[in-house]
Structures are given as C-alpha cells and as structure tokens.
Amino acid sequence: MRRRTLTSLVAALMLLGFWATPVSAAPGDPTGAPNEGTDLTLGEKLDAANTEWLQAQAVLDTSKKRQADLAQQMDSMRKELEPVRASVNVIAAAAYRTGGDVRLSAALVNTGSPEQFMDRILLVNTIARYNGKQIGRLTQLEKELAEAKKAVDDEVAKQQAQTAIQAKKKADAEAALAKMRGKADGYVNVNSPLANPAPRNADGSWPAENCIIDDPTTTGCITPRTLHAAQEARKAGFTHFYSCFRPSGPYEHPKGRACDFAAASDGFGGVASGADKTYGTNLAAYFVKNASALGVLYVIWFRQVWTPAAGWHAYSGGNGDPSSDHTNHVHLSLI
Structure with missing residues (x-):
C-alpha cells in the first residue's frame, strides 16, 4: 500500500512539472537527449582551462584595440604639438632679443599721443594673450602626451600578463586532452x-x-x-x-x-x-x-x-x- 502511494506521489509530481527534465529519452525517440557518456572530469577541466583562457583573450583583444587607439591619439597630438612648440620657441627668442618687458615699456613711454598710447596698449595685450595661449597649449599637449604614453605602457603590461595566463591555460587544456x-x-x-x-x-x-x-x-x-x-x-x-x-x-x-x-x-x-x-x-x-x-x-x-x-x-x-x-x-x- 505504501509503495503504491509513493509511486502515485512521484507520478503526480512529474505530471505537475516538479522536476525540470528534458525531452524524454524513451527507446526509439529520436528527440530524446543523447547519452554523451559520463566523463565529468574532462568537462570540468576543459571548462576551467578554457574559461580563463577566453577571459584572458577577451581582455587582451580589448587592450590591443585601446593601445592602437592611444597610438593614433599620440600621433595626432605630436602633429599638433610641433607647430605649437615652434611658435613658443619664436616667442622665447623674440623676448630674449628685445629684452622682454623693458623694451615694451620703453615703446609705451615713447608715444606721441594718447591715441598712439592706447593703440600700443591694445597691441601689447594682444601679443601677450597670444603668447600666453600658445605657451598654455604647449604645456597641456605635453601633459596629455605624457599621460597617453603611460597609458600605452600600462596596456603593454596588461597584455604581457594576459599572454602569460593564456600560455598556462593552454597547457592546462592540453593536459586535459592528454588521453x-x-x-x-x-x-x-x-x-x-x-x-x-x-x-x-x-x-x-x-x-x-x-x-x-x-x-x-x-x-x-x-x-x-x-x-x-x-x-x-x-x-x-x-x-x-x-x-x-x-x-x-x-x-x-x-x-x-x-x-x-x-x-x-x-x-x-x-x-x-x-x-x-x-x-x-x-x-x-x-x-x-x-x-x-x-x-x-x-x-x-x-x-x-x-x-x-x-x-x-x-x-x-x-x-x-x-x-x-x-x-x-x-x-x-x-x-
């Protein structure tokens, strides 16, 4: 009696879907799940080795793309930096030859009229603003270029680490497949x-x-x-x-x-x-x-x-x- 009750209970639970099972592998049923054997060890070893290999490969691919993008940015910054640096060099040379602020002050004192004085004030301010802007741009470009170089170095180090992981996991996968x-x-x-x-x-x-x-x-x-x-x-x-x-x-x-x-x-x-x-x-x-x-x-x-x-x-x-x-x-x- 107890066996009949237990059997009925199991049948009822299966009918209600208590156990999530795949399509039945009944004899002659071509849609039943194939019996792939019981080699759990192989599956687990391949899972572990290839999961870490794949993760390392994914990070490596992204790192290489980022390195390429950074290299392109650095190339653009270098092209922009050269004329700015040349301009700042001209400004520095001119300031050295003319005596800088002393020569400008003399030019302002030796004016013939208030109108000339104001014109020269405007000219001096314009030159000063331009010079300051060029020097500031040069400083910023050099800072950005240094940061980009460091970022490239970081990406190279990351790639070396991922490559080492891949080599280890390749060996693990080979070992799992040794049989x-x-x-x-x-x-x-x-x-x-x-x-x-x-x-x-x-x-x-x-x-x-x-x-x-x-x-x-x-x-x-x-x-x-x-x-x-x-x-x-x-x-x-x-x-x-x-x-x-x-x-x-x-x-x-x-x-x-x-x-x-x-x-x-x-x-x-x-x-x-x-x-x-x-x-x-x-x-x-x-x-x-x-x-x-x-x-x-x-x-x-x-x-x-x-x-x-x-x-x-x-x-x-x-x-x-x-x-x-x-x-x-x-x-x-x-x-």
Missing part, C-alpha cells in the same frame, strides 16, 4: 557566416551569467549567452532539432551553458552520413569560426573536440555509440 589521440585536422569552413557578438563587459571580458532563461527546447533553463548562440545558429540556417538543458550528466548542460545540435533534421539517431554529416560539419565549423563572438568553450563533433586554447583534438571519450562519440550531434559548450 585523446593528439592533434586532429578539425572542421573548418572559410565560408561560414559571421554571428552577431554576444554582450561583454567594458574591458572585453565575459560577464558571469546564471541559468535564468527558459530553455525553448526543454522545461529547464539556459543562460542568455546560450540562447543567443542557439538563435544565431538558427539565423545562419542551422535549423535542425536541438536540445540544451539536462538536470545531470557531463559538460555544461546542468548549468544551462550547453546544447546538442542533431545532425539529422528530426532528432538524434545513428551515425550521421551524407547530407546530415555535412550539416554537422558545417555547424561545428560555424561555432569555431564564431567562437570569439559567441563565447565558445569547446565544440565536439564526430570524434573530434575543439577548444580555443588547444584547437582540434581527436576525441576518444565516448563509449563507441553515436551519442557518446558525438557522431550524431554537435555538442556546444559556452563560457
């Missing part, structure tokens, strides 16, 4: 369309995001960046079935930061071939080409895995079936 079979040719398509970039912080880094958006493919949740990537892929013509959130399992699915994109149009099936394999290859290449714009952590497709830190590697983390070998779907994980 794979080494480098692979990978999937590249120079004709892949460009995606609209996902929002970033002011310094170029990726903002932390929570699983707060309703997943359009399940009853779970995804991050805004995950939704953006999925929408961009569909805009680019990749409209086959896909599934994102899962309450458990490897990779970033439980965090709302991963999606599986079926190679076949109607769901996950056997090993992709023909047009379905071409579709999956083009989709994997699309995510790699737009990795920086979308915040891609890694892509897995057809026994190969790509990370921004280490590139394409042969993938042998599966169990020999189409789902865990990723030969029937493209896996996408995002920062």
Whole structure:
C-alpha cells in the first residue's frame, strides 16, 4: 500500500512539472537527449582551462584595440604639438632679443599721443594673450602626451600578463586532452557566416551569467549567452532539432551553458552520413569560426573536440555509440 502511494506521489509530481527534465529519452525517440557518456572530469577541466583562457583573450583583444587607439591619439597630438612648440620657441627668442618687458615699456613711454598710447596698449595685450595661449597649449599637449604614453605602457603590461595566463591555460587544456589521440585536422569552413557578438563587459571580458532563461527546447533553463548562440545558429540556417538543458550528466548542460545540435533534421539517431554529416560539419565549423563572438568553450563533433586554447583534438571519450562519440550531434559548450 505504501509503495503504491509513493509511486502515485512521484507520478503526480512529474505530471505537475516538479522536476525540470528534458525531452524524454524513451527507446526509439529520436528527440530524446543523447547519452554523451559520463566523463565529468574532462568537462570540468576543459571548462576551467578554457574559461580563463577566453577571459584572458577577451581582455587582451580589448587592450590591443585601446593601445592602437592611444597610438593614433599620440600621433595626432605630436602633429599638433610641433607647430605649437615652434611658435613658443619664436616667442622665447623674440623676448630674449628685445629684452622682454623693458623694451615694451620703453615703446609705451615713447608715444606721441594718447591715441598712439592706447593703440600700443591694445597691441601689447594682444601679443601677450597670444603668447600666453600658445605657451598654455604647449604645456597641456605635453601633459596629455605624457599621460597617453603611460597609458600605452600600462596596456603593454596588461597584455604581457594576459599572454602569460593564456600560455598556462593552454597547457592546462592540453593536459586535459592528454588521453585523446593528439592533434586532429578539425572542421573548418572559410565560408561560414559571421554571428552577431554576444554582450561583454567594458574591458572585453565575459560577464558571469546564471541559468535564468527558459530553455525553448526543454522545461529547464539556459543562460542568455546560450540562447543567443542557439538563435544565431538558427539565423545562419542551422535549423535542425536541438536540445540544451539536462538536470545531470557531463559538460555544461546542468548549468544551462550547453546544447546538442542533431545532425539529422528530426532528432538524434545513428551515425550521421551524407547530407546530415555535412550539416554537422558545417555547424561545428560555424561555432569555431564564431567562437570569439559567441563565447565558445569547446565544440565536439564526430570524434573530434575543439577548444580555443588547444584547437582540434581527436576525441576518444565516448563509449563507441553515436551519442557518446558525438557522431550524431554537435555538442556546444559556452563560457
């Protein structure tokens, strides 16, 4: 009796949606979430290594752009500074030759009439204002140029720090992939369309995001960046079935930061071939080409895995079936 009551309670809770589960993976259901294996260690290591690599790359890219902007500003300031400096040098030389204020005072005393005196007063004031303005402008330009030079030095130091971080995280990613079979040719398509970039912080880094958006493919949740990537892929013509959130399992699915994109149009099936394999290859290449714009952590497709830190590697983390070998779907994980 108690077992029947407990069973009824569980059934009622599932009917009411108490547990947020993805589409059922019932036998023969091609839309059920693929069983990608249980290699949590690989997923966690790639997550950690590539997240920090991506953040360093984002800051580095922004720093390089700022350095280029500062260099352009410095060039403009130097072009403006040279004639101003030449003008101030002329003023200084003239003041030295004429004896400065003494000669001007004599010129004012030796006037023949009040009108001449007033004219010379106006002339002297005009010259003084011009001279003062030029000297002030020179001082300001030199100050701004010095500040710009310091800012460039700061950006160079920042870039050196980010490059060191990237080197360390590349090594970490390589170590995480050590059990794979080494480098692979990978999937590249120079004709892949460009995606609209996902929002970033002011310094170029990726903002932390929570699983707060309703997943359009399940009853779970995804991050805004995950939704953006999925929408961009569909805009680019990749409209086959896909599934994102899962309450458990490897990779970033439980965090709302991963999606599986079926190679076949109607769901996950056997090993992709023909047009379905071409579709999956083009989709994997699309995510790699737009990795920086979308915040891609890694892509897995057809026994190969790509990370921004280490590139394409042969993938042998599966169990020999189409789902865990990723030969029937493209896996996408995002920062």
